[in-house]
Amino acid sequence: MARITAGVTTSHVPAIGAALDNGRSHDAYWAPVFAGFEFSKRWIAASRPDVVLLVYNDHATAFSLEIIPTFAIGCAERFQPADEGWGPRPVPVVEGHPELAAHIAQSVIQSDFDLTIVNKMDVDHGLTVPLSLMFGQPAAWPCRVIPFAVNVVQYPPPSGNRCYQLGKALRAAIEAFDQDLNVQVWGTGGMSHQLQGPRAGLINTEFDRRFMDRIVADPVALAMLPHVEYLREAGSEGVELVMWLVMRGALQADARELYRFYHVPASNTALGHMILENPPAARR
Ligand code: DHB
Ligand code: FE
Numbered sequence: 001m002a003r004i005t006a007g008v009t010t011s012h013v014p015a016i017g018a019a020l021d022n023g024r025s026h027d028a029y030w031a032p033v034f035a036g037f038e039f040s041k042r043w044i045a046a047s048r049p050d051v052v053l054l055v056y057n058d059h060a061t062a063f064s065l066e067i068i069p070t071f072a073i074g075c076a077e078r079f080q081p082a083d084e085g086w087g088p089r090p091v092p093v094v095e096g097h098p099e100l101a102a103h104i105a106q107s108v109i110q111s112d113f114d115l116t117i118v119n120k121m122d123v124d125h126g127l128t129v130p131l132s133l134m135f136g137q138p139a140a141w142p143c144r145v146i147p148f149a150v151n152v153v154q155y156p157p158p159s160g161n162r163c164y165q166l167g168k169a170l171r172a173a174i175e176a177f178d179q180d181l182n183v184q185v186w187g188t189g190g191m192s193h194q195l196q197g198p199r200a201g202l203i204n205t206e207f208d209r210r211f212m213d214r215i216v217a218d219p220v221a222l223a224m225l226p227h228v229e230y231l232r233e234a235g236s237e238g239v240e241l242v243m244w245l246v247m248r249g250a251l252q253a254d255a256r257e258l259y260r261f262y263h264v265p266a267s268n269t270a271l272g273h274m275i276l277e278n279p280p281a282a283r284r
Contacts, residue, residue: 002181014125036261061124069116074147082122107173164223167249187247189240193269
């Protein structure tokens with residue numbers, strides 16, 4: 001059967017992708033950001049996931065403001081990097097896992113979560129930047145990726161608890177899939193940031209660090225945090241953090257923190273990154 005071995009969280013700052021693509025990763029500004037992923041790159045090369053279920057948000061790229069699914073699962077064979085206005089990023093095509101994705105769609109939808117099934121879409125920085133941070137610049141991504149999009153761009157986003165419960169439904173679905181697959185679930189976006197308005201540039205280190213503590217040790221209560229608290233404390237785009245709760249719900253209650261990295265500045269965003277591992281028995 002498929003098994004969930006680990007969870008990864010990371011911010012998806014688009015300027016990180018531009019820094020890599022334009023050969024600027026050794027610049028004084030960016031070097032500390034990439035240094036924070038050196039351990040993670042070694043770890044994931046050793047962990048060799050077959051599939052990453054990558055929970056991310058589309059930034060009005062694949063979905064315009066005309067149609068906005070709350071939760072959408074990518075069931076296609078492959079997904080092209082999106083053109084977000086300056087040409088597609090020069091990164092590999094994302095190879096999906098249609099069989100597992102279709103199985104997840106059936107299981108999760110019939111467990112009362114209404115997913116939108118997406119058979120064709122391009123993927124923006126929300127998905128490609130986390131892949132670049134974890135895998136660097138390979139000729140092909142080393143595993144299959146199932147894009148799982150959450151609306152956090154247009155009000156109303158789903159609640160933290162809805163995301164946490166969805167993670168549990170994803171776990172049940174993946175663990176019932178009849179193929180021996182090493183699956184990781186990633187929750188991306190965040191941490192504190194606000195891109196516009198009078199509070200643009202807001203960073204709240206105290207909130208972010210506490211969020212990292214609580215996502216490991218206190219996720220049930222953290223899931224109850226109302227949107228207005230994300231907005232007040234972490235800025236309008238800080239609500240991307242509800243996607244971390246999908247990852248947490250997909251892992252076991254006793255998952256342990258393996259690695260943590262937190263860095264400011266990275267464009268307008270506080271960059272947060274964690275690796276959580278399920279207990280050895282679950283990883284087999
Ligand atoms: C930035 C962060 C984001 O999450 C995003 O989607 C766009 C820009 C930033 O920090 O610049
Ligand atoms: Fe974003």
